[in-house]
Amino acid sequence: MADTEGGDVRLDPIEAWLRAAVADAERRGLPQLRPLLEGVAQSTRQLRAAEWNDYVPTGRPVRRSPEGDLSAEALGAKAEGGKAEGGR
Amino acid sequence: MTPLHDLSISELAPRLAAREVSSLEVTEACLSRIATDNGRVNAFITVLGDEARQDARRADAEIAAGRRRGPLHGVPISLKDLIDLSGVPTTAASRVLDGHVARADAVVVARLREAGTVFLGKCNLHEFAFGTTSEDSAFGPVRNPWDGARSAGGSSGGSAAAVATGMGLASIGTDTGGSIRIPAAVCGCVGLKPTTGELPTGGIVPLSWTLDHVGPLARSVADAWLLFHAMAGTPNPAALALDRPSAGGLRLGLPRPYFLDILDDAVRAAFERACAQLTRAGVTVADRAVPHAADTGTVYLHLQLPEASAYHAPMLESHPELYTPPVRQRLEMGRYVMAEDYARAGVGARALTREVDAALEGVDALVLPTVPIVAPPLGKTSLVFGGAKHPVRALMLRLTQLFDVTGHPAITLPCARSADRLPVGLQLVGRRGRTAELLLLAAAIERELAGQD
Structure with a gap:
């Protein structure tokens, strides 16, 4: 689940989250959370892939404003195109 | 008497x-x-x-x-x-x-x-x-x-x-x-x-x-x-x-995709019999769809888990051993859900709400089974039917949780018994803010189904 960008190897964000969550759970003496957290990760992938998230730039190249925030212009264009809040 | x-x-x-x-x-x-x-x-x-x-x-x-x-x-x-x-x-x-x-x-x-x-x-x-x-x-x-x-x-x-x-x-x-x-x-x-x-x-x-x-x-x-x-x-x-005299003339929407995909045989047979009986009584049953119904579980999880964990956080810190292990584990799991996904789930909930609103257009209510299975044996965490293994928790929530997410009123009525005499429920879903209307309709449906077994 790794990706490369600019020569750096980057973990898929959900995979990175899962690794951190499992490590934290084990540190807290809760290793039995691992399969549950793997289930949450699977569910989170589904959530982020849902069509109503099309205007949220998940896992795709992000257009950023000069300040580094998400481009309000891009979001507005999506909303005007009828895809804001997901949907059909 | x-x-x-x-x-x-x-x-x-x-x-x-x-x-x-x-x-x-x-x-x-x-x-x-x-x-x-x-x-x-x-x-x-x-x-x-x-x-x-x-x-x-x-x-x-x-x-x-x-x-x-x-x-x-x-x-x-x-x-x-x-x-x-x-x-x-x-x-x-x-x-x-x-x-x-x-x-x-x-x-x-x-x-x-x-x-x-x-x-x-x-x-x-x-x-x-x-x-x-x-x-x-x-x-x-x-x-x-x-x-x-x-x-x-x-x-x-x-x-x-x-x-x-x-x-x-x-x-x-x-x-x-x-x-x-x-x-x-x-x-x-x-x-x-x-x-x-x-x-x-x-x-x-x-x-x-x-x-x-x-x-x-x-x-x-x-x-x-x-x-x-x-x-x-x-x-x-x-x-x-x-005191509506009969259910005749009512229009019900039946969202087949997703909602009828996974049902055990007893529930499927009971639901089909109930729909046939309502049709004979003059109720129109028309196909409807909630296009993203299959995403309900993921939306629900990302809303419910962190909210439950937020309420329980102080007690999870002070007395974690006092919870039953399965409930403690689910609450602990919620502490790891990311805020951005909680926010995404809120967007999903609004999308699903619009889809249920749309499915209700032109009908008086939606009709569907309440639970895809009859009462499961105690201690079972999964059931096998239709050639697949299903987690009990997911099965039990499958047909009801959407309407908690969207806010629509929903009611279950007894509609039949399985061969083992276990009850089967039929669910009716009405328009938001119109719970009293749903109850009126449900009373008429209840009368039509009375005696069905």
Whole structure:
């Protein structure tokens, strides 16, 4: 689940989250959370892939404003195109 | 002649008003039933015998003095034990709340008290309402009244078992993903989840602030109507409104994709028979769809888990060992959900709401099964049917949780029994803010389905 960008190897964000969550759970003496957290990760992938998230730039190249925030212009264009809040 | 503890509220109320029977007699009949049956089904955590008798005597005196408050006056009911009743412990079926005694009535309890109801006790549930089988309880599992080796559903399992066995004429439960409708369906009762926000949840231990609902479990739609209105603050609704002569002419939408994809044989057969019977009675059943229904579970998870964990965080830090292990693990899991995904789930909820609104266009209500399976055996975490293995928790929530997410009112009615005599429920879903209309429609459907087996 790794990706490369600019020569750096980057973990898929959900995979990175899962690794951190499992490590934290084990540190807290809760290793039995691992399969549950793997289930949450699977569910989170589904959530982020849902069509109503099309205007949220998940896992795709992000257009950023000069300040580094998400481009309000891009979001507005999506909303005007009828895809804001997901949907059909 | 129907025993007093098996009467519906609608049957009992005129007899109480006419003083043909006293509230104390009915209350004693229910307490007697609790004494003989509670050991078998484990529906009650706290029984309030003396207090109930005292309330019943007061109701009888007021009725005798010409001060009858309405159709619920003197009617004995129970409360799920996460709903506060002043001066009585609220356990939420957990050792975490040991020693906690409610200092005031929950808002809906205060309204029911004002309407004159008698409180028999507090019912068992899945710990903190965080489960669908009522197995994980500090007070032991609730057993299905029709087969003690099976679950009563959950989380309001004790409430449903109590209503099904005559241990009270009705009960008040809560529904976050289906916790009123699921146990009502598998125990053979009526269960109503109103529109989000219609009934106040103040004084009720929360599971998920945005998804929690309170509502009645009862023996008939008419009884649910009375309890719903009392809890809404309108304790004397016009009973005549329920007298629609037949279901003929009603239009129901049937969302087949997703909702009929995974059903066990008994539920599928019962649901098809019910639809055929309604069609013969002149009801139009038209196909509908909720295009993103399959995303309901993921939206629900990302809303419900972090909200539950937020409420429980202090107790998870101070007394984690007091939770049952499965509930503690689910609560701990919620602490890892990312804020951005909680926000995405909120967007998803709004999208699903629009889709259910659209599915209701041109029909009076949606019709679908309530639970895809009959009551599951206690201890089972997965079931195999249709060539696939299914987690019990996901199955139980599959057909109900969407309407907690979207806020639409939904009601389950008994529609049939399986070959093993296990109840099967039929679910009707109405427009947001129109719970009373849904109840009127459900009363007509209930009449058409009466006697189907």
